[in-house]
Amino acid sequence: MTQLSFAEACNEVVEISDPTNLRDAEKHTLEDLFLEHGIAVFRGPLSDAATVIHGLRDALDLGDPFSPPLYSGTAAVRADGLSQLNVDSASASGGAHPSFGTTDGQRLHTDGTLQPIGLIRTTILYCEQAAADGGGTYFFNSNGVFSRLRREDPDAAEQLSREGVLRRISNIGDDRHIADGPAFADSDEAGLQTRFALSSTDYWNIPDGEDGRALLRGLSFLLEAQTEGSPDFVELNFEPGMGVLFANDRLSHGRRSFVNHAGAPRSVQRGLYTRVPKRRARA
Numbered sequence: 001m002t003q004l005s006f007a008e009a010c011n012e013v014v015e016i017s018d019p020t021n022l023r024d025a026e027k028h029t030l031e032d033l034f035l036e037h038g039i040a041v042f043r044g045p046l047s048d049a050a051t052v053i054h055g056l057r058d059a060l061d062l063g064d065p066f067s068p069p070l071y072s073g074t075a076a077v078r079a080d081g082l083s084q085l086n087v088d089s090a091s092a093s094g095g096a097h098p099s100f101g102t103t104d105g106q107r108l109h110t111d112g113t114l115q116p117i118g119l120i121r122t123t124i125l126y127c128e129q130a131a132a133d134g135g136g137t138y139f140f141n142s143n144g145v146f147s148r149l150r151r152e153d154p155d156a157a158e159q160l161s162r163e164g165v166l167r168r169i170s171n172i173g174d175d176r177h178i179a180d181g182p183a184f185a186d187s188d189e190a191g192l193q194t195r196f197a198l199s200s201t202d203y204w205n206i207p208d209g210e211d212g213r214a215l216l217r218g219l220s221f222l223l224e225a226q227t228e229g230s231p232d233f234v235e236l237n238f239e240p241g242m243g244v245l246f247a248n249d250r251l252s253h254g255r256r257s258f259v260n261h262a263g264a265p266r267s268v269q270r271g272l273y274t275r276v277p278k279r280r281a282r283a
Helices: 006-010 024-037 049-059 142-152 154-160 209-224
Strands: 013-015 039-043 083-085 106-109 122-129 137-140 166-169 178-181 184-187 191-194 202-204 233-236 242-247 252-255 267-273
Touching: 006 024, 006 039, 006 233, 013 024, 024 039, 024 242, 049 122, 049 242, 049 267, 142 154, 142 184, 142 191, 142 209, 154 209
Parallel strands: 013 039
Antiparallel strands: 039 242, 083 267, 106 252, 122 242, 122 267, 137 233, 137 252, 166 178, 166 202, 184 191
């Protein structure tokens, strides 16, 4: 898998015959794509999201799904811990996630930015119902681009790694929760990790002087890598039965706005996990 670029890896689709009983070859391909490139796209017989996501979770030993505390008691979280990413999650009782329950786009982000950097390591998305138009999910190779920046402009990379450079302010409910932290950080256990985001709830602490100019250079470098045709920026359009397993602490992602089929809202469910797949011993 190492010969693939990030964009090429995004376009490799792993065919899965039964998500509750992965064949060794299917499991190994998913593990290899994830570990080498941070992303593995898969497709199989259409099933309910819980069956597919929990089946992959068990096969890859990801543990129980993680639910951000802020979602507790809202329609954004299902009883089984999965995230309800469709317009029906905007229930009359209120309190749903403002992005989950709309057809609006979501700008570039990582899941769980209110949590410490790198806590949520793996995300699984599964499409039960596609939109009538739009709704593409895009992925950005944040860590790969940052690694190039670190080689070419160490001062800019240092600013993106500064504690408190990126602030997330929640927009769920009446209370506002604030989380400050770096956009990129090195971990002894997991290596380089990210919470790089450019959504409407993310704010950059830009200092005065040379440090501020270095930070702006770094942000410009990352923005320039998010253009159409970039090998580090890929948009995928999911059909029912398709899904993606990706490294939430290595990639950033977003969603285009969309139009629903009448009476059939786009339905993409999500599982968040604090573990990553591991490459097992193979015969």
